[in-house]
Each structure stands twice: as C-alpha cells, then as structure tokens.
Amino acid sequence: DGGITQSPKYLFRKEGQNVTLSCEQNLNHDAMYWYRQDPGQGLRLIYYSQIVNDFQKGDIAEGYSVSREKKESFPLTVTSAQKNPTAFYLCASSIQWGVSFYEQYFGPGTRLTVT
Amino acid sequence: QKEVEQNSGPLSVPEGAIASLNCTYSDRVSQSFFWYRQYSGKSPELIMSIYSNGDKEDGRFTAQLNKASQYVSLLIRDSQPSDSATYLCAVNSQDNDMRFGAGTRLTVKP
Numbered sequence: 001d002g003g004i005t006q007s008p009k010y011l012f013r014k015e016g017q018n019v020t021l022s023c024e025q026n027l028n029h030d031a032m033y034w035y036r037q038d039p040g041q042g043l044r045l046i047y048y049s050q051i052v053n054d055f056q057k058g059d060i061a062e063g064y065s066v067s068r069e070k071k072e073s074f075p076l077t078v079t080s081a082q083k084n085p086t087a088f089y090l091c092a093s094s095i096q097w098g099v100s101f102y103e104q105y106f107g108p109g110t111r112l113t114v115t
Numbered sequence: 116q117k118e119v120e121q122n123s124g125p126l127s128v129p130e131g132a133i134a135s136l137n138c139t140y141s142d143r144v145s146q147s148f149f150w151y152r153q154y155s156g157k158s159p160e161l162i163m164s165i166y167s168n169g170d171k172e173d174g175r176f177t178a179q180l181n182k183a184s185q186y187v188s189l190l191i192r193d194s195q196p197s198d199s200a201t202y203l204c205a206v207n208s209q210d211n212d213m214r215f216g217a218g219t220r221l222t223v224k225p
Contacts, residue, residue: 042119043203099211100146100209103161107158
C-alpha cells in the first residue's frame with residue numbers, strides 16, 4: 001500500500017530537549033512538506049522540500065530544522081529554540097512542487113507535548 | 116498576506132439534510148481549491164479538488180467555485196453522522212503557496 005507514515009504517533013519531551021519526528025513516503029512524490037496545527041488555527045507551513053537535497057523555509061521555520069537526504073524521507077527536528085513546540089505535526093507530500101493542481105496528501109500526524 | 120476564511124461553526128444539521136460549507140479567499144490569482152475532511156485527532160483527508168468555475172460532483176459531495184467572487188463551497192447531500200468532522204478549505208496559487216482555512220466543524224445529528 002502506498003502512503004505516508006509518521007512516527008511516533010505521540011511524543012512527550014521535557015523542555016530544552018531536541019526531538020526528531022519521522023516522515024516516510026512510498027508514493028514516489030518529489031515534494032514533501034511539514035505543517036503544524038494548533039487548535040482553532042489553519043495549518044501553518046514549517047518547511048518544504050521540492051526535491052532530494054533541497055529544502056526551503058515556510059512561514060514558521062524558526063526553531064525547526066529538516067533534511068532531505070532520500071526521496072522517501074523528510075525528518076523534522078524540533079529544537080529547544082522553538083518557543084511553543086506543543087502541537088500536532090503533519091507531514092504531507094505531492095507529486096511535484098510548483099504545479100498548483102497537484103494535491104497534497106497527509107500522513108497520520110505526530111502529537112508532540114513538551115512540558 | 117493571503118487569507119482563507121471559513122466559519123468555524125459548529126454547523127449542526129439533521130441526518131439526511133444538506134450541509135453547506137463555505138470558504139472565501141483573498142488571493143485573486145488562486146488556481147486550485149481543495150476540501151479536506153479531518154476527524155477529531157486524525158490527519159486531513161482529501162475529499163474534493165476543483166480548478167474551474169462551476170460545480171463538481173463526487174457522490175454525495177459537490178464542490179462549487181466562483182472565482183469572480185473568490186468563493187468556494189462544499190455541499191454534502193444526505194448528511195450522515197459519519198460526516199461529522201472538521202472540513203478544511205485549502206487554496207493554492209501558481210507559486211505553489213498553499214493556504215489552509217481554520218476549518219468548519221460539522222455535526223450531523225441522528
């Protein structure tokens with residue numbers, strides 16, 4: 001089955017710790033995205049990657065970092081510099097970046113709680 | 116700043132009725148429009164996409180687009196309790212800047 005997987009589903013961390021969220025897709029999509037969802041707000045783009053070894057900052061990249069060493073994988077690191085890291089994190093992919101009518105498909109999400 | 120606006124709801128309809136969900140957007144050059152359904156605690160699931168003015172039907176769902184009015188809507192016919200979810204409107208422009216609304220929460224009462 002083709003799809004996007006994210007792990008873990010729930011993650012708990014102490015303040016001041018870095019944490020890495022996994023995202024893997026087997027859809028052969030070039031473009032991948034990380035969004036953050038907070039209650040009552042729309043999805044906000046953290047980072048996106050058009051192709052392997054390339055990534056760009058989104059609207060709220062501060063305190064986050066990513067890598068794209070393989071087409072299938074786009075991990076997100078939430079660093080201690082992120083002021084309010086507790087949120088629902090969603091990874092998405094689309095066939096290609098730059099074509100507006102290509103839909104984005106989402107993974108199941110990771111709910112991060114930092115105390 | 117490109118905006119996508121939705122009424123947060125909750126919108127409550129009885130089972131079997133038509134649910135009408137609305138979305139407006141600010142970027143006039145937007146090209147692609149999507150509706151996602153998100154159940155509580157789950158990730159968004161794509162249910163409809165529409166690219167040209169008019170109606171697009173898929174089963175019980177109809178998406179309607181009016182670019183002149185910068186308005187897109189989703190109609191759900193014969194609403195079922197299983198349709199109870201938050202519906203997200205997403206708008207993409209030619210520079211691939213996808214914007215999401217905050218969503219409308221729909222409750223279908225048996």
